[in-house]
Amino acid sequence: MPLLQNEVICITGASRGVGECLAHCLAEQGAKKLILVAEEEQGLKTASGAPEGLGWGTADKAKSAGAKDVETHTCDLADPKAVQALADKLAGMGVTCLINNAGVFVGGGNDPLEGAWFHVNAMAPMRLIRALAPKMADKASREAGARLHIASAGHGTIICVGDVESFHTGPKHGAYAASKYALRGFCKSSYEVGGRGHNLALLRFPQLGPGNVGGTAMAQETGKQAGQGAIAPEDVAEAVLLPFRCSANCVPEEASGSRRRESYRGLSTTADQRSAVLDAAAALAELGSGSTTTDTSLLSATWKLLWTTEKETLWILKNAGLFGTAAGDVFQVIDVEGGLLQNVITFPPEGAFIVDSGISTAGPQRTEFQFSAATLKLPAGRKLPLPPFGKGWFDTIYVDDRIRVAQDSRGDTLVRGMNSTGEAEWLAREALSALPAQLTSLPLAAAIFIISIGCLWLRSGADDFSRLPGPAGSWLLGCLKQVNQPQVHRFFQSNTQKYGAGGLWGFRLGHERVVVVCSSETVQAVVSRGNDLPKAFVVYDSVQELFSPVGERSMFNTHDNEEWRVVRKGTAPAFSLDNIRKAFPRLLEATSAVCDVLAARCAAGGGECEAEVSEAAMRITLDLIGTTGYGYDFKAREYGPCELLEVIPPLLAEFTLRGTNPARRLLHRLLPFLPDARGYNWRVKVCHKWWDVLLKSVRAIDLAAADAAGDTSLRACLAKLPLSDRQLLPQLAMYLIAGFETTAHSIAWSLYEVADNPHVQDKLERELAAAGLLGPQARPLEFADLAALTYLNAVLKEALRLHPVASVGSVRRADRWVELNGHRLAPGTILWVPFIGILTSQHNWARAEDFWPERWEHAVGPAGQPSPAGPPKTYLPFSDGPRDCIGQNLALMEARAALALLVGRFRLSVAPHMGDREAVRDAEVMKLTLQCKSGMWLRLERRA
Incomplete structure (x- = not known):
């Protein structure tokens, strides 16, 4: 049954940003009807900046996500009369959920005490709550005898998307924070006191204080983007869904701050996806056999669950609502030297299920454990001790230094990510940023492994690649880890300084052999019209889905x-x-x-x-x-x-990483x-x-x-x-x-x-x-x-x-035998021309890493002597x-x-x-x- 099939939901501030994202996400969850409100029609029916008929607005996006009934209304929330007129209109539309999302940020050092912003941030939501809450409560009260879960049946949720400033504010935001404090206090009073003969306690009044949301005015002022100190609008949407996922007795009163929890963790995995992930884990174990993964520098950490097949954990995550709560993060704390392991399932804000174990190393990849205690932590500091129950072992294989896959004595598979700076959050993109290219199904991974090693062996003596200087990398992946990261340009720059004196250096990218071209003569040979070597499409095809x-x-x-x-x-x-x-x-x-x-x-x-x-x-x-x-x-x-x-900047960041790691695309498809x-x-x-x-x-x-x-x-x-x-x-x-x-x-x-x-x-x-x-x-x-x-x-x-x-330049593939600087290179060799390596190399330029505009006035060349500003074909x-x-x-x-x-x-x-x-x-x-x-x-x- 769709989560929101009985909900008639009104969203203010719905033309862009968080409001637009809310409409899309709630439509995906099967909302019965969406009522979208914004100051102007543009954005609701037509994308901002697009002429009529040429751009989707929020309403069209919601319909494309599955919404069958969508209405749009315009209202200036700074105008009390307009707000009252809207409230009167909504009162007769059977609204079961009101989301007060509209808001105006006042920042940049400007902290006025008067203005329309206070009406939008505080007074308008209060008026809408006063108008709609009694009708919601009366309907809920009438149906209370017929329904066990009132809110789940759909009559009574009022959500205010406020700001973290309603909890704690900063300098020069006093008046703005006051508007958020006012709304927060009003909601708490409405819920706790009730009013005017209406049983408002039958309603839910969750309040969200999300802080910096990417793309908003506050995020722009602080210089933060989604994933870089700010959260994404999708994170707010996930928090809005929390009251509907809880049972009727669980009222998530306030939520603030951080990125959305990943609530699936294996719950929504299809059989095909589950099979693919298990095959990938098996392939990783096969390829990592023989390595040591149990020493304290690697294993001792706080790990957060990403995905699991463990039935008990999945049951708790899925059914926590039966006990009037909702499951939060799942952690595993490991101390190898101390011989301790602790598994924790959290139930915010105060609850947790904690299992303590003793551990010992039983092999290069195996850790044995013996349960020693179990505790159910309850609200108000209460604890319920439970008997410990068993022992076993788990084997560990690492994707990189932050992601590990464990397979245990019961045959379960768990994927965990290391927490950043001990915070109780894990970023799924950390997993995507480092998965090696061999993480596919077991038969395919084995085939790729055998073929790759065979090709490397057959070609190792066939040309002059082995004579080139360059970083060694790992025996299997080569320099994949160094190249598949956001500062890939530094890899080319530093290694060109170190190995580029002869105009060529080389490295491996998995089974691919890469020759870096970094002198005027070799660059000309690769990019000239006469050679016309084809592009290395393994790098360029990453953008195909975008185009x-x-x-x-x-x-x-x-x-x-x-x-x-x-x-x-x-x-x-x-x-x-x-x-x-x-x-x-x-x-x-x-x-x-x-x-x-x-x-x-x-x-x-x-x-x-x-x-x-x-x-x-x-x-x-x-x-x-x-x-x-x-x-x-x-x-x-x-x-x-x-x-x-x-949307384009984060997409381009993703395509940069996909260019050298095709497994990212695979993982996106397996774990959507x-x-x-x-x-x-x-x-x-x-x-x-x-x-x-x-x-x-x-x-x-x-x-x-x-x-x-x-x-x-x-x-x-x-x-x-x-x-x-x-x-x-x-x-x-x-x-x-x-x-x-x-x-x-x-x-x-x-x-x-x-x-x-x-x-x-x-x-x-x-x-x-x-x-x-x-x-x-x-x-x-x-x-x-x-x-x-x-x-x-x-x-x-x-x-x-x-x-x-x-900076990473142009990438070609030799489609024939190529000779560069006296080195014969076989067909199939990747020829990489990194512009930053050429343009900042000490082998090509005087004062190579200095900003020196005068070089172009004095035409000072690489040796500091009068000459062209650099050798031919090095300014590219x-x-x-x-x-x-x-x-x-x-x-x-x-x-x-x-x-x-x-x-x-x-x-x-x-x-x-x-x-x-x-x-x-x-x-x-x-x-x-x-x-x-x-x-x-x-x-x-x-x-x-």
């Missing part, structure tokens, strides 16, 4: 050279100098609009503010590629909600209930929806009129391609992502280097001032200025060298050869203009919380492009 819902490939990852040539040749005219010049006015408009928003923030902050400049740059570049490439205006420059800016898998699938669907929007816009062009006008814009070029809609869709997606995300991070890194090097900023200011482009009286920037600003161009060029956004921020970046001239125009306009209007410094250069370096991650994991935060001061 197309039906498996079509884009120019970026196609296996068909002819298809690549058709798309490349057909769209090349879009990037002509004439079209770049035509795009310049739109670029000025978008950049000026973003600068105006930032200037307004500065004005509100006394002349300065902190801003995440990667986001600012993405808002500029997204609007430019949208209008020039697709005839579609996202209006991102206005700083309204923008779905693509929310994991938070990462659910988030991934939702984000991909959002992107596919927007690709359809852009496709409609491109297909709407009048080709006859475009031909008559000589229109060679990207929109016209795409529309003219001899491709079906399903073939054209991935090309649109590829150009959109490449057209805004990469350029934006190049701009952000350039601004960072200006901010972090005051002498560079001073010199750049002098150049802008001499050109009349500095300060509030500056003249308008002109296209001709971009080439004339020589020092600005040197700054940009140096930033692209030191922080190439495509946009790659080289026939498959270089087709839009590089457009990207350079955008970066030059944005740099000139932003520095012209603001004095820059690095935000204090970013730390020093070493801290910023440590925060670098590859999300398909090089960026800071929590954004690039700078302090902006308006120029007087």
